[in-house]
Amino acid sequence: MVKPATHLASVLLAGVSLAHLLRIVFGTQVTVAHTVIPMWVSGVAFLVAGAAALMLWREARRKG
Numbered sequence: 260m261v262k263p264a265t266h267l268a269s270v271l272l273a274g275v276s277l278a279h280l281l282r283i284v285f286g287t288q289v290t291v292a293h294t295v296i297p298m299w300v301s302g303v304a305f306l307v308a309g310a311a312a313l314m315l316w317r318e319a320r321r322k323g
Contacts, residue, residue, distance in 0.1 A: 265319045272312035279305040 279301040282289070289296040 265315055269312050269315040269319065272308045272315065276305050276309035276312055279308065 281287075282301045283298060283305065286298075289301075
């Protein structure tokens with residue numbers, strides 16, 4: 260049986276990945292404590308969060 264938490268985590272990670280992609284597309288500047296976060300950080304986060312979401316989604320489909 261597939262646990263609902265797996266689906267929820269997959270959706271949340273996909274949302275995080277999408278947010279980072281949108282930051283890249285629109286060129287939004289992010290500043291934390293007077294430090295500008297480089298755009299490449301969102302590129303890495305997009306890939307990592309997207310890969311994690313995809314792995315969880317595939318795992319959920321395999322078990323179900």
